[in-house]
Amino acid sequence: MFAAGETVRVKNEWPEALGPVHIRTPHYVRGEVGEIVRYLGDFPNPEDLAFARPAERRPLYHVRFLKGAIWPEAKPDDELLIEIFGHWLERP
Amino acid sequence: MNILETDSARLLTAVRTLLEQKGIVSTAEVMERMATTDAANPGQGGRMVAKAWVDPAYRALLLSDGTKAAEALGIMMRGMPPLGVLENTPEVHNLVVCTLCSCYPRAVLGYPPFWYKSASFRARAVRDPRELLASEWKTVIPDAVKVRVVDSTADYRWMVLPVRPAGTEGWDEARLARIVREGDMIGVTVPGI
Amino acid sequence: MDKEAQRAHHDLGGASKFMCESVDIEPHGLTDFDREVDALRQMLAAKKLMTVDELRRGIESLPEADYHRLSYYQRWIRSITDTLLRHGVLTEDELRAALEGK
Known part of the structure; x- marks a missing residue:
């Protein structure tokens, strides 16, 4: 579990290169560092639901990223707020 | 031809006909759901x-x-x-x-x-x-x-x-x-x- | 951008090829076809015959050209049909027969 305010990094993983998958972590945020805003609850893992497999409930977080780190042309203090499952996050 | 490339309207009619015949989803249920979905608005x-x-x-x-x-x-x-x-x-x-x-x-x-x-x-x-x-x-x-x-x-x-x-x-x-x-x-x- | 080169075609955030494309902000009413597909998907989910994630997976697995050429609900009916066939709720023979009006 991660706490609000904690710094996290989105795993820089690309399972779509390996075969059919269904992933709810946008490509542009992989490998990026953000901050946990809040825990949103546990939800069945969509990566399994998409294939009608039994889906374990996983923690979902709202994570904030600074836009400037992702797209340099952006206004640096503008933000992105994204729902990301805990299994996609790591401590940097 | 891949059957999924059938014209979409025909595909919908065929799927709905089969689901109705099999007693899985009736036309009445679809119509009722359309009405409730249409009711949601800004x-x-x-x-x-x-x-x-x-x-x-x-x-x-x-x-x-x-x-x-x-x-x-x-x-x-x-x-x-x-x-x-x-x-x-x-x-x-x-x-x-x-x-x-x-x-x-x-x-x-x-x-x-x-x-x-x-x-x-x-x-x-x-x-x-x-x-x-x-x-x-x-x-x-x-x-x-x-x-x-x-x-x-x-x-x-x-x-x-x-x-x-x-x-x-x-x-x-x-x-x-x-x-x-x-x-x-x-x-x-x-x-x- | 290296990340962009690795994106799946439905994963559109920041995609360079669309950055200069205008957005059609005019209202477009839904057709009866659109509303029926939407309602059918909801009924199938309510009856536990398919999840919304299966709907999305089916849409994402459309070839890129089809993904962008087909209308929103045309993508849905393809994915719904694909899922029902996968689960054996419908068989391809039954579907072919129904399409031929038998």
Whole structure:
């Protein structure tokens, strides 16, 4: 579990290169560092639901990223707020 | 030919006929569901916004639990994804997008508009929201206001609580609700009078 | 951008090829076909015959050209049909027969 305010990094993983998958972590945020805003609850893992497999409930977080780190042309203090499952996050 | 490449209207008719024959989904059920889905509309979200503008306790509920706030106004939320509400302030402007598909707060706003589902909106909203809003909607977010783009990627659905426009002092809820548009609650526009 | 080169075609956030494309902000009403597909998907989910994630997976697995050429609900009916066939709720023979009006 991660706490609000904690710094996290989105795993820089690309399972779509390996075969059919269904992933709810946008490509542009992989490998990026953000901050946990809040825990949103546990939800069945969509990566399994998409294939009608039994889906374990996983923690979902709202994570904030600074836009400037992702797209340099952006206004640096503008933000992105994204729902990301805990299994996609790591401590940097 | 791949059977899935059949003309879509014919495919729908064939699938529905088979599901009906098998007793899985009846036409009556589909029609009933269409009617309830058609009933959801931006006026519902507009009522929530207007109430939040005049009632501080309701505003607090809306921001802490959008689902309960919708239910408090009689909006059916059972079976719908949880609703989160993000507040625009003089410091922050929120914009909702779903870059992966088209997640939209349908329970309170109805069907997503055409533009929300378009590739160009999905691509541009996260990367250059200020230019997108200015060029397409003539919505100019001042430099001093932070833009927060909310990419709706998972199990929540997100709605924006816009800033109450100046000049509406003393208005009642019903009158306020009428100035709130669909786009105001996604963040592509801001309400005005 | 290296990340962009690795994106799946439905994963559109920031995609360069769409950054200069205008957004059609005019209202487009839904057709009866659109509303029926939408309602059918909801009924299938309510009856636990398919999840919304299966709908999305099916849409994402459309070839890129089809993904962008087909209308929103045309993508849905393809994905719905694909899922029902996968689960054996319908068979391809039954579907072919129904399409031929038998």
